[in-house]
Amino acid sequence: MHIIKLNATDSTNTYLRNLCANQAIEDYTIVVTEHQTQGRGQMGTVWNSDKGKNLMFSLFKDLSMHDVEFPFYICMAISLAILKTFKALNIPDLYIKWPNDILSADKKICGILIENVIKNKLSYTIIGIGINVNQIEFENLPKASSLKNITGNHYNLDEILFSIINNTKYYSLLLQNEKYDTVKNEYEMRLFRKNKPSTFKDIEGNLFSGFIKGVTKYGKLQVLLEDKIVKKFDLKEITLLY
Structure with missing residues (x-):
């Protein structure tokens, strides 16, 4: 695991994608920043964050050893890895709002942006993750919250990062061993508003x-x-x- 820490960047996904274009990248290379000037979410949405209070990073995952026929399993696996981290922190009422927003009750605490790269087959993926950790106020974002808002606790960003990476390795191994039904069933169990x-x-x-x-x-x-x-x-x- 190789970690690149930046004070600020436009987007960690963009930074990592440019890095991949110019050199060979080690599996589980991570770019983490205190501040993103152009953080992106699903379908072109903007991710706003107070400097130094939240966890914003992108992860390079080599998929050459996987035979991932259906890329959505990557989305399911990373969502579950983050959920597993939040469970260990005793964050209550955790759900996945399709496709990959992480909620506590009905408040969004984490967003994920996945960019897959195909070279004949799925070669690697860049996973951008933004987690509201220690930020308290979210102006004009009534559906947003943070770990600190929910529990009242202040969190160490590095500890959360390392936990997510460990849990990502766990779910990556499940996919590598073709335990697709295990991943899909667990994902569906946590779907927000399922059967409601x-x-x-x-x-x-x-x-x-x-x-x-x-x-x-x-x-x-x-x-x-x-x-x-x-x-x-x-x-x-x-x-x-x-």
Whole structure:
């Protein structure tokens, strides 16, 4: 494991991706920063963070020894690795909001951005992780919270980082040993609002109701609709309102 610590950067994912383009990278190379000027989330969203209070890093994971036919298993594995870390910190009411936001109750405490690189087959992945740790205030973000807000405790950022890496190795080994059902079943057990009546919005802005039942191996969300039909939705096709 090789850790690169930066005072500030535009984006740790961008920094690591540029590094990969210019040199050979050791597995589990990590770029961590105190401040991101252009932190990114899913679908182009912006990740804002107070300097030095939160954990923002990107992880290079070599996949050459894996035979990952369905890349969404990487998303499931890293979500579970972070969840396992939070469980050990006694963070309550943990869920995964599809595809990979980590919630405590209904508050977002962690976001993940995964960028896979394919060279004939899946070669490696860059996993960007942003965790609200010791930040207290989130202006104009009513759905955001932090570990400190939830428990009242102040946390050591390095300890959380090392725990996530250890847990990532655990779930990576499960995938390497083709324990795909184990990973998928555990992920689905933690899905936010699974089997609860929920409201969704489609890309045209129409609202509809349904029950989250699970995910496909391709990462599509399975929703039971009012006509008793289970429909599969891609990330760009549907938004869960809560």
